[in-house]
Each structure stands twice: as C-alpha cells, then as structure tokens.
Amino acid sequence: MMVGESLVVSLCLSFRKASHVRLEWGGARAHSTLLHERGFVIGEKHRRGAEGWARLPAHACRPGMAVTRAMLATTAVGMSASLCRAVMEGLLTRWRTLPAQATCRLQLSGSIPCGLHHCASGRRKRLVLSRMFQPQNLREDQVLSLEGRSGELTCKSQRLMLQVGLIHPASPGCYHLLPYTVRAMEKLVRVIDQEMQAIGGQKVNMPSLSSAELWRATNRWDLMGKELLRLRDRHGKEYCLGPTHEEAVTALVASQKTLSYKQLPFLLYQVTRKFRDEPRPRFGLLRGREFYMKDMYTFDSSTEAAWHTYSLVCGAYCSLFNRLGLPFVKVQADVGSIGGMMSHEFQLPVDVGEDQLAICPSCSFSANMETLDLSQMNCPVCQGPLTKTKGIEVGHTFYLGTKYSSIFNAQFTNVHGKPSLAEMGCYGLGVTRILAAAIEVLSTEDCIRWPGLLAPYQVCLIPPKRGSKEEGATELLGSLHDHIAEALPQLHGEVLLDDRTHLTIGNRLKDANKLGYPFVIIAGKRALEDPSHFEVWCQNTSEVVFLTKEGVVELLSTVQVV
Numbered sequence: 001m002m003v004g005e006s007l008v009v010s011l012c013l014s015f016r017k018a019s020h021v022r023l024e025w026g027g028a029r030a031h032s033t034l035l036h037e038r039g040f041v042i043g044e045k046h047r048r049g050a051e052g053w054a055r056l057p058a059h060a061c062r063p064g065m066a067v068t069r070a071m072l073a074t075t076a077v078g079m080s081a082s083l084c085r086a087v088m089e090g091l092l093t094r095w096r097t098l099p100a101q102a103t104c105r106l107q108l109s110g111s112i113p114c115g116l117h118h119c120a121s122g123r124r125k126r127l128v129l130s131r132m133f134q135p136q137n138l139r140e141d142q143v144l145s146l147e148g149r150s151g152e153l154t155c156k157s158q159r160l161m162l163q164v165g166l167i168h169p170a171s172p173g174c175y176h177l178l179p180y181t182v183r184a185m186e187k188l189v190r191v192i193d194q195e196m197q198a199i200g201g202q203k204v205n206m207p208s209l210s211s212a213e214l215w216r217a218t219n220r221w222d223l224m225g226k227e228l229l230r231l232r233d234r235h236g237k238e239y240c241l242g243p244t245h246e247e248a249v250t251a252l253v254a255s256q257k258t259l260s261y262k263q264l265p266f267l268l269y270q271v272t273r274k275f276r277d278e279p280r281p282r283f284g285l286l287r288g289r290e291f292y293m294k295d296m297y298t299f300d301s302s303t304e305a306a307w308h309t310y311s312l313v314c315g316a317y318c319s320l321f322n323r324l325g326l327p328f329v330k331v332q333a334d335v336g337s338i339g340g341m342m343s344h345e346f347q348l349p350v351d352v353g354e355d356q357l358a359i360c361p362s363c364s365f366s367a368n369m370e371t372l373d374l375s376q377m378n379c380p381v382c383q384g385p386l387t388k389t390k391g392i393e394v395g396h397t398f399y400l401g402t403k404y405s406s407i408f409n410a411q412f413t414n415v416h417g418k419p420s421l422a423e424m425g426c427y428g429l430g431v432t433r434i435l436a437a438a439i440e441v442l443s444t445e446d447c448i449r450w451p452g453l454l455a456p457y458q459v460c461l462i463p464p465k466r467g468s469k470e471e472g473a474t475e476l477l478g479s480l481h482d483h484i485a486e487a488l489p490q491l492h493g494e495v496l497l498d499d500r501t502h503l504t505i506g507n508r509l510k511d512a513n514k515l516g517y518p519f520v521i522i523a524g525k526r527a528l529e530d531p532s533h534f535e536v537w538c539q540n541t542s543e544v545v546f547l548t549k550e551g552v553v554e555l556l557s558t559v560q561v562v
C-alpha cells in the first residue's frame with residue numbers, strides 16, 4: 001500500500017468456505033453513518049446492503065504504515081449482522097491504533113524480542129509454557145490452605161481459578177490477577193471498548209481517590225455507610241477509594257461552562273479498579289473488595305434523547321453478552337443507593353448467584369425479587385405464575401434524570417439559548433466479575449471453560465515426551481508451529497507450546513484440558529505417518545480429530561481473536 005494515497009481496505013474478508021464475507025447491514029444507514037463519523041468513505045454499494053467496502057482517507061495513514069489483507073483476515077462463518085459489525089469495528093479500531101512499528105512487527109512476527117520466547121537459531125521464536133509465571137495448586141488441599149482464613153472455598157470458579165494459577169489470594173477480598181487472567185481481562189476490555197465505542201462512547205480515566213466534599217454534596221458520604229473505603233491524606237483531608245463515579249463525572253462535566261445542546265450526548269466511560277468494603281468478601285472474584293468495573297455516564301439534552309441513549313447502552317450490553325456466548329437475562333431492578341427513576345440488571349442465571357430473580361415463562365417480564373411485592377407472586381403483566389431462579393449480576397443500568405446534574409449544576413445551552421440541566425444515565429459492567437461468572441457458568445467441576453473470545457491462549461501445542469517412541473515428531477510439531485505463525489498472523493501470541501517434555505503427553509493434556517485452551521494439538525504416533533497427522537482436541541465441540549498441517553491451518557483460520 002502506498003502512503004499518501006487513499007487506501008482501500010477490504011472488509012470482505014476471506015473465510016473458510018467462500019472467498020468473501022457478505023456483510024449484512026441490518027441498519028445500513030446507521031452503520032454507514034458510524035463509519036463515516038470515523039473518517040471512512042463508504043462505498044455506494046454499501047448503502048444497499050450489498051457486499052461492502054470502505055475506503056480510508058489518506059490523512060489517516062502514517063509514514064511507514066503497511067497493511068496487508070492477511071493482517072485484517074478474520075473468520076466469519078455464520079456471523080450475525082451485529083457480530084459482523086462488531087468484528088469490523090474491532091478490526092478498524094485495531095488497525096488504526098497500531099503504531100507503524102507495530103504494524104511492521106506483526107508482519108515479521110518471528111523477530112519480536114520477548115523474554116517468554118524460547119530462542120533457538122534458525123527457528124521462529126516460540127512461546128513456551130515452562131517460562132510462564134503460573135503457580136499451580138492442583139490439589140484441593142493446597143487450594144484450601146491458600147484460603148485458610150475462611151477455611152472454605154465458596155464456589156467453583158474460585159476453586160478452579162486458584163487451582164490452575166489464574167489468581168492468588170493477597171488479603172481478604174483481594175487477589176493477584178496472574179498472567180492468564182490478565183490476558184483474558186484485556187480481551188474482555190477490548191470487546192467492551194468495541195461495544196461502547198460503537199454507540200459513541202469515549203473512554204476516560206478518573207482518579208480512584210475521590211474527595212469527601214463531592215460525596216457530601218450528594219449526601220452519599222453518609223448514605224454509603226461502611227461500604228465506602230475512607231482515608232485521610234497528610235493534611236487531614238478526607239477521601240474515599242471510589243466504588244462508583246457519579247459525583248466525579250458530573251462535577252467534571254459541570255466544570256465545562258460553555259456546553260451546547262449540539263455537543264450532546266456525551267457517553268463517557270472508563271474501565272478502572274473500584275473499591276467496596278464488603279463485610280464478608282466471598283466467591284473469589286465474584287464478590288471482592290477491589291475489582292475492575294466498566295462504568296459509563298451519559299449526558300443528554302432531553303428526556304427523549306436520554307431514553308434513546310438508555311436503550312442504546314442496553315443494546316450494546318446484549319450484544320456484548322451474545323458475543324461472549326453467555327446466557328443472560330435483563331431484569332427490572334431496584335435503584336438502590338445510586339438512585340434515579342429506572343434500572344435494569346443483566347444477570348447470568350446460576351445457582352451460586354446471590355440475587356433472586358423472578359421470570360415469567362409466558363411473557364417477557366423478568367425482575368429482581370427486590371422490586372416485587374412478595375405477597376403477590378404473579379406476573380404483573382400477564383398474571384401468570386412466575387419462575388424463581390438465582391443470578392449473578394454482571395451489568396446494571398440506571399436512568400438518573402437530573403438527580404446528579406441538579407446538585408453539581410451540570411448544564412448546557414439548549415436550543416432556545418437558555419441553560420438547561422443534563423439528563424443523565426449510568427451503566428456498570430463488572431469486568432472481573434464477568435470473567436469469574438463466565439467460568440462459573442461454562443466450566444465443568446474440574447475443567448475451566450472460557451468464552452471463546454476471551455480464552456487467554458487459543459492454541460496449546462503438545463510435543464512428544466522426551467525419550468519416547470514418538471520423539472521424532474518433535475520437529476514436525478515445531479514446523480507446524482512456524483507454519484501456523486506464517487499462515488495465520490492474526491494468531492500471533494495466541495499459540496503456546498507445552499515444552500515440559502519430561503512429562504507424558506497424557507499428563508500435559510490433562511493440564512491443558514483443565515486450563516481450557518479452545519484447541520489442543522498433539523504430535524503423537526500418527527505425526528510420524530506420511531503425511532503427518534496431528535491430534536486436535538476442539539474444546540467448543542468436544543471433538544477430537546486427526547488433521548494434516550494444512551487441515552490444522554484451515555481449522556484455526558476460523559478462530560476469532562479480539
């Protein structure tokens with residue numbers, strides 16, 4: 001590609017069974033507008049929902065930038081329209097944020113210097129398991145002694161995450177997040193960024209230290225009680241470690257004195273650590289005292305516009321959970337200490353959940369039981385009987401109206417030139433909680449299962465045991481590794497080699513199964529056949545297949561990486 005020219009980026013990406021993905025533009029206009037706002041020129045054909053293309057203007061190109069179709073290659077078998085849109089958004093975002101150097105590196109993946117890569121001359125660098133920092137505590141009694149304080153493990157995700165070295169306890173309700181977990185979390189944050197930015201979200205980062213004055217203004221310094229973690233600085237000034245940021249963000253927007261209705265809505269969000277002094281932290285990452293949350297705050301110029309924003313964010317949450325493959329219910333919820341006029345929770349139905357939900361099997365009504373009159377347990381919409389279930393709250397939305405904007409005077413100039421208060425909403429997603437809840441919902445008693453998009457590594461390669469009859473296949477697996485790296489650059493950094501060859505294949509397969517890599521590839525007896533056949537364990541379909549090198553690449557070309 002030439003710098004200084006318009007660059008045509010094909011969005012019709014190759015996939016397994018045909019040469020193009022036909023992008024179905026459910027709301028063609030909306031999608032075209034979205035891309036247009038981001039500086040892309042949309043092809044005419046696009047508007048009719050036909051096979052799409054978009055052209056990136058020259059000003060977005062940087063010297064030295066090179067983009068190849070292979071870099072943008074992804075897979076799209078059976079993608080829904082919203083998924084296509086999300087994938088496209090992700091690709092474009094990723095591509096545009098890649099520094100020129102990183103772009104080059106991606107293409108020359110063999111030359112990235114990295115401490116985790118095993119270096120051997122004449123070979124591609126390989127990511128090897130033996131160098132991972134991953135304290136495994138695979139025996140149950142070892143895990144019990146880790147959490148000796150409470151003397152009990154309270155749920156499956158907590159036990160499994162401790163066993164395989166995803167987390168390590170630091171103090172009650174606080175955990176070290178270890179490398180696999182951080183990788184999964186970074187992927188989750190990328191998916192969240194895509195969804196939030198697709199509806200116009202702008203990412204900010206507000207301080208964790210939040211001054212008491214702000215909280216006194218809303219009376220929440222007293223209302224929040226002991227849940228608020230409070231501290232004083234050397235001058236005796238009081239602060240809390242923020243559990244949420246309504247006060248901070250409203251004061252921030254209020255400080256902008258010349259806002260016009262033309263600039264609204266603002267959808268400001270962040271992904272940061274939050275703090276809550278839980279009386280009894282439990283369930284590992286599900287109820288900790290320190291955790292990651294995505295919190296978004298929206299500012300609109302009218303109630304109608306604010307309701308529209310509210311439904312946009314709810315839609316983005318649905319899209320997020322659908323992409324992760326997590327079963328969820330959206331229920332009407334109590335506004336609690338946040339306040340406001342309307343609230344919904346996104347819940348994953350699972351037994352360990354601490355919320356009681358009532359769902360109507362005959363109509364779409366569903367609610368947190370807190371919101372219902374318990375003397376009358378019939379559906380308020382169709383009067384039918386309600387089904388009760390337990391859930392883990394993973395998302396929460398609030399329509400706030402002017403509750404906070406009136407206190408901090410967050411206003412803008414309306415269409416008549418008069419000052420007017422912003423209509424607000426706030427929207428949370430428990431980031432570390434979604435990870436733990438997904439593991440809770442998807443895993444078996446003994447083995448972790450991830451949403452495919454979030455698996456820390458997509459592929460684990462297991463070479464033969466040292467000194468075994470199959471040892472000759474070691475090099476074949478090495479060349480398979482290099483072949484994957486060359487043919488599928490999108491899997492860069494996703495392929496891990498279990499080089500602990502003093503262990504049998506069986507033992508390493510057991511570990512791999514426990515860790516839940518979506519694909520485990522073994523070089524066993526049949527690798528020595530001509531042509532070589534590798535044993536491939538596919539986690540999502542529970543299939544074991546024998547494939548040639550080309551077959552493996554074809555299979556892995558369908559893997560989605562975020």
Ligand SMILES: [Zn+2]
Nearest residue numbers: 360363379382
């Ligand atoms: Zn009903």
